[in-house]
Amino acid sequence: MTSTGSSSHSGRYPAGGQAFPHASLTGIAQLERHEILYLLDEAEQWVEFNRQRDKHCDLLGGLTVINAFFENSTRTLLSFEIAGKRLGADVVNMHAAQSSVKKGETLIDTAITLNAMRADAIVIRHGSSGAVDLIDSKVDCPVLNAGDGQHEHPTQALLDTLALRNALEERGEGAEDFTGLTVTICGDILHSRVARSNILCLQAMGASVRVCAPPALMPDGVERMGAEPFSDFDAALQGCDVAMMLRLQTERMSGQFIPSAREYHHLYGLTQARLDRAAPDALVMHPGPMNRGVEIDSEVADMLDRSIITRQVEMGVAVRMACLDILTRKARGVPGWSGSSGGGQWV
Amino acid sequence: MKTQQPLIITNGRLITPDGLIDGGVACENGIITEIGDISGIEGAETIDARGQLIGPGLVDLGVFAIDKPALHFGGITRAALMPDQTPILDLPSRVSYIAKSGKPDLWVHPLAAATRELAGADLAEFALMRDAGARGIATGRNWIADSGVMLRVLQYAAMLDLVVVSHAEDSGIAGDAVATAGEMATRMGLPSAPAEAEALAVARDIALAEMAGARLHIRQVTTAAALDLVRAAKARGARVTAGVTPAHFMLSDLATGDFRTFARLSPPLRAESDRQAVIAAIGDGTIDVISSGHDPRGPEDKRLPFSDAEPGMAGAETLLATTLTLVRDEVIAMDRAFALLCTNPAQLLGVNAGRLIVGAEADIAIVDPDKPWIASSAKMAARAGNTPFDGQPMQGRVTHLYKGGVKA
Numbered sequence: 001m002t003s004t005g006s007s008s009h010s011g012r013y014p015a016g017g018q019a020f021p022h023a024s025l026t027g028i029a030q031l032e033r034h035e036i037l038y039l040l041d042e043a044e045q046w047v048e049f050n051r052q053r054d055k056h057c058d059l060l061g062g063l064t065v066i067n068a069f070f071e072n073s074t075r076t077l078l079s080f081e082i083a084g085k086r087l088g089a090d091v092v093n094m095h096a097a098q099s100s101v102k103k104g105e106t107l108i109d110t111a112i113t114l115n116a117m118r119a120d121a122i123v124i125r126h127g128s129s130g131a132v133d134l135i136d137s138k139v140d141c142p143v144l145n146a147g148d149g150q151h152e153h154p155t156q157a158l159l160d161t162l163a164l165r166n167a168l169e170e171r172g173e174g175a176e177d178f179t180g181l182t183v184t185i186c187g188d189i190l191h192s193r194v195a196r197s198n199i200l201c202l203q204a205m206g207a208s209v210r211v212c213a214p215p216a217l218m219p220d221g222v223e224r225m226g227a228e229p230f231s232d233f234d235a236a237l238q239g240c241d242v243a244m245m246l247r248l249q250t251e252r253m254s255g256q257f258i259p260s261a262r263e264y265h266h267l268y269g270l271t272q273a274r275l276d277r278a279a280p281d282a283l284v285m286h287p288g289p290m291n292r293g294v295e296i297d298s299e300v301a302d303m304l305d306r307s308i309i310t311r312q313v314e315m316g317v318a319v320r321m322a323c324l325d326i327l328t329r330k331a332r333g334v335p336g337w338s339g340s341s342g343g344g345q346w347v
Numbered sequence: 348m349k350t351q352q353p354l355i356i357t358n359g360r361l362i363t364p365d366g367l368i369d370g371g372v373a374c375e376n377g378i379i380t381e382i383g384d385i386s387g388i389e390g391a392e393t394i395d396a397r398g399q400l401i402g403p404g405l406v407d408l409g410v411f412a413i414d415k416p417a418l419h420f421g422g423i424t425r426a427a428l429m430p431d432q433t434p435i436l437d438l439p440s441r442v443s444y445i446a447k448s449g450k451p452d453l454w455v456h457p458l459a460a461a462t463r464e465l466a467g468a469d470l471a472e473f474a475l476m477r478d479a480g481a482r483g484i485a486t487g488r489n490w491i492a493d494s495g496v497m498l499r500v501l502q503y504a505a506m507l508d509l510v511v512v513s514h515a516e517d518s519g520i521a522g523d524a525v526a527t528a529g530e531m532a533t534r535m536g537l538p539s540a541p542a543e544a545e546a547l548a549v550a551r552d553i554a555l556a557e558m559a560g561a562r563l564h565i566r567q568v569t570t571a572a573a574l575d576l577v578r579a580a581k582a583r584g585a586r587v588t589a590g591v592t593p594a595h596f597m598l599s600d601l602a603t604g605d606f607r608t609f610a611r612l613s614p615p616l617r618a619e620s621d622r623q624a625v626i627a628a629i630g631d632g633t634i635d636v637i638s639s640g641h642d643p644r645g646p647e648d649k650r651l652p653f654s655d656a657e658p659g660m661a662g663a664e665t666l667l668a669t670t671l672t673l674v675r676d677e678v679i680a681m682d683r684a685f686a687l688l689c690t691n692p693a694q695l696l697g698v699n700a701g702r703l704i705v706g707a708e709a710d711i712a713i714v715d716p717d718k719p720w721i722a723s724s725a726k727m728a729a730r731a732g733n734t735p736f737d738g739q740p741m742q743g744r745v746t747h748l749y750k751g752g753v754k755a
Contacts (some may be wrong), residue, residue, distance in 0.1 A: 029534070108650055127535040130606030148656065151536030152724030196536055220528035220541065256520045256536075 013038045016336025020326050024136050024143040028200040031062035036204050040162050043115075043315070043322035047166070050086070050317055063120035063328060068110065068147070070096040070126040075288055076146050076156075076314065080123045108130065108138055115139040121328055124148070142327035144320075150191050150252065156287055157197035160235035161205060164242060166315065167283055167308045178207035184236045184278075185227075186212040186268060187246025187295055188217045188234035191253065194287045195246060199227045207270075212236035212269065216257045221337060222258070231269050233246040237277040242286040245270050245296045260296045272295045275306070283308055351376065353388040354752045356713065359396030360387030362403070362685045363703045372401055374709035377751035382705055396713045399618040402685045404710030404748060404755075406668065406701045407441075408590060408692035409512060411659065413445075418727035419755050421639065421663040422745035423454060424710040427512075427696055430460035437463050437471040439479035452755040456696050457722070458485035458512055461500045467491045473503055474608050483564075484514040484697040488613060488658075490548050492518045493559050495553065498625050501559035504571075512561040515548040516614055525654045526615045531600040538610060538654055542617055546572035553580045553587055564588045564695055569595040569614050571624035577734065578633045579692070584644040588695060589628070590636035592662060593669035593737055596625045602735055604684070606653040610735040612640075613658035629687070630678045636695070637687040640664040643731035646652065659727040666723050667714065668741035674716075681716075709752035718744040 002218055013019040014036040020035050028036070047056065065084040069077055070203075070229045077093060084091035096110065107126075111134075114122055121142045124132045129149030136143040147153040164183075168174045183202050189195045189211050202209050203226050211222055212230040230236035237243060248264065275282065284307040286298055292298045301307055329337035357371035371417030373381035373388055376484035380388075391607045404424025411429050418426055420422060429444060430436035436445060449455040459481035465488075473484055484504045490513070491497040495710025497513075504511045508664055517677035526532035532539035549565060553576060556563035568589040594612055599619040602610040609688045610616055628634045642659030649656050670688055673679050679687070700708045720741050747754040 002424045107652070110457055126652065128655050130654075131652035134650075134652055148654070150535050150538070193536055196534070219533040221530035224530040225534060228474065 008112070012041070013158070014217055020089050021255075025144045025154055025323055025327065026132050026136055026143065028154045028157050028197045028204070033120040033204045036158070036161070036201060038321070039322055039326065040165065042326060043158070043319040044160050044166070044320040046318035047315065048186050048198070055086050055087065056088065058088035059325060060087040060120075060328060062086065063089045063331070064092065064118065064125065065089045065121045065324060066092045066094060066114055066246070067123045068094045068118045069109075069112060070124070070131070071147070073125055073146070075316070076125065079313070079316040080146060080320050083317050083324055086317070087321055087324055088275050089324070107134065107270055110139040111135040113143065120331055121324055139156055141331075144323055144327065147193050149193065150196070151193050152197045153193040154197050155176070155316070155319050157201035158200055158242070158283060159312055159319040160287065162319055163285070163308050163312040164283065167223055167311060178202060178205040180239045181207040182210065182241040183207050183242040183243065183244055184210040184212060185244045185246065186236060186270070187234055188248045189213040189219045189222065189246070191249035192215045192246050198244065199225050210240065214258060232340045234274065237274055240278045240282060242274065242285060243270055246287065247289065247291050247295055256334070261291075265294050269294065269301050272299055274296065275300055281306065285309060285312060287312065299329065348666045351753060353391035353711065354394070355385055355388060355391045356711065357385060357445060357678060359401035359512065359713065361401045362682055364681055364690065366605065367433055367696055371396070372711060372754035374711070374749070377709050377753075379703065379705055379707050379709050380629050382703055383674040393611060394713070398715075399716040399746060400681070400716055402712050402714055402751065403689040403701050403703055404712050404750060406692040406696065406698070407641065407663065407666065408564075408636050408638040409458070409592055409640060410663070411640070413449055413453070413455055414641060414643055414663065414730050415449065417641065417643070417661060417663040417727065418453060420728040420745070421666050421725070422712040422748055423639070423663055423746065424712070425456060425693070425698065425700060425755060426641075427456045427458050427482060427692070428467060429456055430485050432626060436460050436463055437465070439472060442476045442481045444454065444747050452750045452753065454750070456482035456698065458483045461486045461491065461511065462496065462515060464655075465489065466495060466703040467493060468504060470496070470499060473507055473509060477507055477509060477705070481509070481511050483510040483732055486514050488514055489516065490514050490516050490518050494587045494692045495534065496553060497552065498555045498559060500554050501502055501561035503526075505559050505561035508562075510564050511556070512564045512566050513552050515545050515565050515568065517544040517547040520544040523613070524571075525611060525658075526603060527595045527600055527617050529600060531603060535603065535606065536650070537603075539732060542570045542621060543572060545570045546576060547616060549573040549576045553577070557585050560586070560693060562695075564590060564636070565567045565637070566590050566627070567592060567595065567614055567640070568636065569625060571615050572619045574624055574628040574633050578628070581633065588635040588691070589633060590638055591625055591629070591634050592638055593642040593666060594660060594662070595617065596620070596622060596629065596673070597669055598735055602654070606651055607735070608649045608651060608656035609660065609733045610620075611653055611656045612660060613659050626673070626678055629673060635687065635691045637666070637670050638692065639663045640697075641729070644733045645731045649733050652729060659733065660735055661727060661733050663732060664727055664729060664742060665736050667745065668720075668743045669736070671743040672717055711748040711749040712745045715746050716743045718742065719747070720744055
């Protein structure tokens with residue numbers, strides 16, 4: 001497969017580089033609806049590709065992708081690594097979280113160093129909100145945000161959206177967008193970058209978003225992002241089409257936010273009985289890693305017809321392949337994306 | 348006493364405690380000797396201040412660095428230094444050294460640490476530090492969480508008639524917050540605390556100060572709720588004063604957009620409604636002091652992700668010009684502006700300055716209130732250019748500055 005940015009969905013977005021005129025992907029907040037659609041449509045092509053036996057192409061052959069993870073990660077790092085390798089790039093993982101590189105000038109120094117090594121794309125995860133923007137301002141290659149503090153995790157939101165779209169299409173309930181769909185995001189909204197990116201992404205797609213958390217874990221002013229806040233999980237689930245569960249981000253908490261995991265489960269754990277309050281056949285999502293028995297019961301997490309948690313993981317690779325492909329098109333001189341050969345549409 | 352050339356400044360518009368009057372000021376031996384119509388002094392240096400204001404040198408209550416070029420640029424002749432230094436100002440010897448550090452052209456008034464190492468537990472030696480030159484007691488960048496300790500600080504300071512300068516932010520609520528809870532902090536994913544963290548701290552500190560009969564100066568009051576508490580306390584006669592820095596009446600939390608670390612301050616920038624409340628409180632007299640909070644921070648402290656960056660701004664150079672915007676906006680009159688910048692802080696520190704009166708020390712600033720200039724972080728006199736006003740046009744600047752009758 002040699003994706004060049006052409007898509008079957010003509011008319012949904014401008015041609016060539018105008019379909020995605022960003023040099024980096026630092027957050028969903030910067031994206032227009034048609035740009036999100038473009039990323040999703042491109043990713044969809046990679047979903048089919050990944051289901052083949054031969055999952056290797058040479059689209060990014062000769063390019064170097066550096067995964068600089070200043071914070072521990074397993075699944076996101078693995079997902080980006082697989083995505084880069086399947087596209088034929090040389091992928092290097094930098095486990096900055098395990099070294100003494102933590103903060104200070106070192107962060108900018110690290111960015112400058114990576115830049116000097118002529119990386120063609122840098123994937124960053126960092127524990128501080130805004131760190132990815134800071135690095136993006138110091139390097140001249142595309143930067144992908146793999147999660148910055150409590151701020152954004154754009155590829156997670158994109159893969160969640162793609163998994164949802166994919167599941168709905170498979171059920172024959174697919175539509176142009178998510179208008180009429182209600183998604184309830186429940187869990188540690190305060191500390192969750194996944195929640196922030198998903199609120200923005202799902203709303204851009206037309207969905208109504210409810211957020212549910214105990215008051216101590218609900219960020220102030222979240223309703224001004226367009227999400228409807230709840231503290232009563234049963235009420236938040238009432239009639240919703242999707243229950244997206246989040247884990248407690250204990251590593252980001254300073255102090256005690258809930259009395260115990262047991263009590264949290266009592267009020268906010270997704271059980272079969274609770275799920276019955278949602279719409280019939282409502283889908284269940286979780287970005288992982290799951291704390292079974294805390295925010296979600298195993299019997300719900302493993303429901304074959306309702307849970308799309310493993311589909312989310314699958315879509316993650318496809319989304320990240322699409323992002324790496326799109327963001328390196330200018331450097332690769334893809335017609336329509338390169339200023340010299342494609343009419344200068346790429347900004 | 349060292350003899351020095353007398354100084355006469357003529358033809359200006361004098362900012363006096365009785366209002367603005369046309370005339371001049373004469374100084375001899377470091378003291379103001381005449382105000383208004385000046386009779387000549389033989390051998391005096393004479394300055395024509397035509398078209399300009401003649402006011403007292405600014406008294407900056409609560410700077411974090413003795414940054415003389417920046418302070419002089421801003422028209423500041425006296426600076427009260429916060430105890431958060433390296434080492435911390437919690438010993439008489441350190442206070443004594445700092446008290447002499449700016450002379451002769453800048454007077455530094457150390458604020459002694461309220462507790463040893465500013466740890467909020469054990470009282471420091473207030474009396475010894477007072478005798479070594481401390482002009483007040485301060486809790487530093489942090490609030491004292493233990494109410495018992497704070498009560499004893501206030502009681503002991505009251506006995507010594509030293510003002511206690513407190514930072515008002517309930518640390519239990521504030522935690523590791525770097526922003527005010529609200530839409531901006533939520534969108535940016537910044538650790539945040541509700542604005543009420545300030546009101547709670549103010550409420551407690553006022554209650555304790557009233558119990559102790561102490562003079563309490565809350566260095567920065569930045570929220571509507573806390574200002575209401577100060578207003579009510581003043582109305583019932585409590586010895587409470589409030590200060591603010593220009594960032595909190597010029598900027599709201601919108602200024603933190605794009606993770607601009609120059610706008611990373613403590614307390615953090617507030618919502619627009621709180622900014623408006625601060626302006627109203629300056630207008631109605633609830634706020635007594637405007638200070639710079641001067642805290643120059645280099646790139647190693649600021650070129651970081653927002654929540655990792657150190658709080659603080661280089662404020663000395665923009666202190667006067669930003670305060671003059673309140674005059675142009677008719678929030679306050681010109682003499683009130685100088686009361687906020689000079690008279691009131693001098694009174695809190697108990698120094699014979701901050702007023703153009705006969706017998707006061709000859710700290711004088713000649714100000715062109717209309718002079719336009721651009722605040723530029725790249726061109727500041729300060730040790731570091733971390734101003735949230737970078738690139739903003741300013742109006743009003745000190746053209747001449749005298750400390751004790753001598754050009755600073």
